[in-house]
Amino acid sequence: MTAVEPAHVLVSGAGIAGCAAALSLAATGHTVTLIEPSTDTGKRFAGEWLHPPGVRALDRLGVAWRDLPHRPGLGFAVYPDDGLHPIVLPYPGGLTALACRHDLLLDRIRHTAAQQPKVSLLYGRRVQAGADGYPVITGPTPPNPVPTRGLWIRAEGRTAQSGPSHPRSHTLGLLLDDVELPLEDFAHVFAAGPSPVLAYAINEGQVRMTIDVPAHLRRPGKPYDLHDYRQAMPAPLLACAEAALRAGLGRWSANRSQPRSQYTTTPHAAFVGDAVGSHHPLSACGMTLALLDGECIGAHAVKTYSLIRRWAGAVPEATALTLHKILADADGRDPVRQGLFRMWRSSPSAANHSMQLLAMEENSLRRFSYTMLEILKFAIASKPRSGKALLAWTWWTLRLLYRLAAVRTNRVRGGLSRYFSRGRA
Ligand SMILES: Cc1cc2nc3c(=O)[nH]c(=O)nc-3n(C[C@H](O)[C@H](O)[C@H](O)COP(=O)(O)OP(=O)(O)OC[C@H]3O[C@@H](n4cnc5c(N)ncnc54)[C@H](O)[C@@H]3O)c2cc1C
Structure with a gap:
């Protein structure tokens, strides 16, 4: 109707x-x-x-x-910069994405x-x-x-x-042929470089790679190479990406954010x-x-x-902002980043909640706030002496939650919360 x-x-x-x-x-x-x-x-x-x-x-x-030629997406496999094994984050309830x-x-x-x-x-x-x-x-x-x-x-x-039109980073896109990723049908997030690299199969033997390249790493007038990302991804994948880049197959897109x-x-x-x-x-x-x-x-x-x-869009947007802040803005020494990886490794339920938020299967402010608190808890446990960084993160989180609560309570009245009560879009 x-x-x-x-x-x-x-x-x-x-x-x-x-x-x-x-x-x-x-x-x-x-x-x-x-x-x-x-x-x-x-x-x-x-x-x-x-x-x-x-x-x-x-x-x-x-x-x-x-x-259509496609692959199912089972979830994410995150390769942190701590040298430990990858963190596998499947979609909740066996749901699948489309690549x-x-x-x-x-x-x-x-x-x-x-x-x-x-x-x-x-x-x-x-x-x-x-x-x-x-x-x-x-x-x-x-x-x-x-x-x-x-x-x-x-x-x-x-x-x-x-x-605003000034991009803080660019995404470099490469379509790689005849290459396989370590975990079939998972999107791989290689987090050990200067900024994250995302790679997933989009067809048999074909992988889409997107590399976040911070503005300061692009040298004007010089062809770009993947030198800065050498430690971040497996050698065969890097070789394939470098060959595609040398062949002029890279595509660039400016990353601009607008609420x-x-x-x-x-x-x-x-x-x-x-x-x-x-x-x-x-x-x-x-x-x-x-x-x-x-x-x-x-x-x-x-x-x-x-x-x-x-x-409905407020929590997915807050999740996107949070992920970017932790994985792209921060570096490997950041306590919040270490806390997030530790949380995903040691708490299956927190990992599952994160995936529900990322997959937009969960839309509740309560769940989002709880996950943010969990990240803070694990960040404190990871690096209790990083007082300044933890304080900055706490302040950022509080402002984000305040804005979210304003969207949910001040601007939206009536029965909408019931409409979305199960958080399903
Ligand atoms: C590098 C990159 C990677 C991304 N990866 C992902 C991903 O993996 N998953 C994901 O969900 N999202 C991803 N996104 C975001 C996703 O691509 C966009 O959110 C999505 O395409 C938005 O669709 P849209 O229809 O709103 O806009 P668009 O796809 O930009 O379409 C807008 C259309 O409007 C037309 N148009 C423009 N001006 C006019 C005009 N004056 N009059 C009439 N028509 C006009 C354009 O020609 C175009 O066809 C990515 C984005 C980028 C840049």
Whole structure:
């Protein structure tokens, strides 16, 4: 059941979020015009690991993905900088993620949307906000007039964001052929370098590697090599990555963070996916959030959508921020980082709770706060004399929890907590 009367809706951007919105809106009786500048999905360097709630959203939206070349994702294997054995963090309850090339998945979602009788997908055009706030379509005149005074779903990705533009790091992406990872179907996080390296199989014999390269490690005018990451990953994998980089196969993407706060500007305009805000790709949550945003806007009026998604997106966002702070901002001597690894090694229940949060299967503020306290407890046990660092972490945690509580209590009232009471998206 939709909360709004069926009408015409303009969706700008046929990425994951825009297509999900188009499918969901069409399913609730709306007529949708989906506008996209580019037919070329292959140019993108974007998400390829989809957490289990995202996979379920694909199924609910009717996107057939099982025949695409892909691998299941069973969880994460973290290789810390303490020289000990890797930490294996399976998804709770045997859930699986989907690892698949972004262009293949996006082509399939676009195709599914374009097949819907109620969706018109128009390429080669852009949408911008006019002086009066209503959308203006630029490019070739559409075959049929497109109403622009109704609901406008903005799914233009990061180009719709208005935040700071200076990246703190870049992601270097490499697609590696004929290489195997130590643990089949786990995403490997190699944490012993200057910043984390993520590697997972996306097809038989094909591995996606993404390397977080802090801004100060990129020397302007010099070709990049993986010298700084030599100690971080197994030698065969490093050799393969270096060969791919030498062959010019590396792709770069700037990492910019913008809080997910802009869900709507007027009663007639809603933002979905990265247009709402985005974070460092380390936690691999962007596509899942994009799908869930898109699915939600089809079923609710703009204001309700904004309340639901602000509520539901807060804990995943806080989890992404926390992971980045511990794994990318800190170094191996950091007590919190050591505490996190120690917690994962020695407390299976805490490890399981972390995975529930990361997988977005758990959405409760209580669980998140408890996990943050556990990390602090293990950090103190790891390095009790690092008073300054522990104090800084405690202060950072308190501010984060305060902000989260504000989102959950001040801005969102009514029965939403019951709506999400089991924490399932
Ligand atoms: C390097 C990297 C790795 C990542 N890894 C992961 C991962 O493993 N897992 C994960 O879940 N997420 C990951 N992410 C994040 C994920 O890719 C994004 O969150 C997701 O693609 C967002 O989808 P979207 O549809 O909101 O935006 P986009 O994918 O950016 O799509 C926006 C669309 O809007 C179109 N557009 C732009 N301007 C206009 C306009 N004016 N008018 C009309 N259309 C317009 C664009 O052409 C594009 O098709 C990663 C991101 C990066 C950069």
